[in-house]
Amino acid sequence: MDLCHRLRDAAKPYWDASVNHRFVDQLLAGDIADEVFGRYLVQDFRFCDTFVRLLGAAVCAADDPEARLTHARQLSVLAGGEYRYFIDSFEALNIPESQWKNPTLSEPTQAFIALMEKACDSQDYALMLVVLVVAEWLYLEWAQRAGNTLPPRPEHRDWIVLHNEPDFVRWVGFLCNELNRVGAERDFETLREPFVEACQIEQRFFDMAFDGMR
Numbered sequence: 001m002d003l004c005h006r007l008r009d010a011a012k013p014y015w016d017a018s019v020n021h022r023f024v025d026q027l028l029a030g031d032i033a034d035e036v037f038g039r040y041l042v043q044d045f046r047f048c049d050t051f052v053r054l055l056g057a058a059v060c061a062a063d064d065p066e067a068r069l070t071h072a073r074q075l076s077v078l079a080g081g082e083y084r085y086f087i088d089s090f091e092a093l094n095i096p097e098s099q100w101k102n103p104t105l106s107e108p109t110q111a112f113i114a115l116m117e118k119a120c121d122s123q124d125y126a127l128m129l130v131v132l133v134v135a136e137w138l139y140l141e142w143a144q145r146a147g148n149t150l151p152p153r154p155e156h157r158d159w160i161v162l163h164n165e166p167d168f169v170r171w172v173g174f175l176c177n178e179l180n181r182v183g184a185e186r187d188f189e190t191l192r193e194p195f196v197e198a199c200q201i202e203q204r205f206f207d208m209a210f211d212g213m214r
């Protein structure tokens, strides 16, 4: 079994709970409450801001010119289509700028930002890849649960498609190959710990969307 699959196995309870979370069930069915989805998107917009910093740090830390360019290309996706998605969705959900610009950060948002900043500050490419792999591979797995019929509302449908379209599949494949490559010589425990922590936060992030709801 390759390193990424060993890491995923080590985090199995949190990984599976996230991929099969009721948030995902309701998003795929298109019947997620606007209040729940809106709360999630406002927090996720803040997550994505630090995620951009993490990708920028990976551009600096990567040990291979081709890998640097692949990370740089993905930055343009975040700054382009994904940014547009957030702005359009805030409008569709009637969330004013005053609410999404400076929200109070939820506990899992703070925890994820702290984990990403720690990886940035470490200048350790393998640690950056651990967080990138969890964030992207776990999202690919839940988005691949989508069947042929996607929900009709663009804010639901596009969030799924952004995470299962062919370019995203290739991006996740690249990240996993990179972690398998640069993590091969590393002590497993030093990678397992942040990997499991990131999976735990992913689960709490979906939980948070239902805060105050039944």
Ligand SMILES: Cc1ncc(CN)c(N)n1
Pocket: 044, 047, 048, 112, 135, 136, 139, 202, 205
């Ligand atoms: C919390 C979280 N984790 C992962 C992703 C996918 N980039 C995201 N948008 N938000």
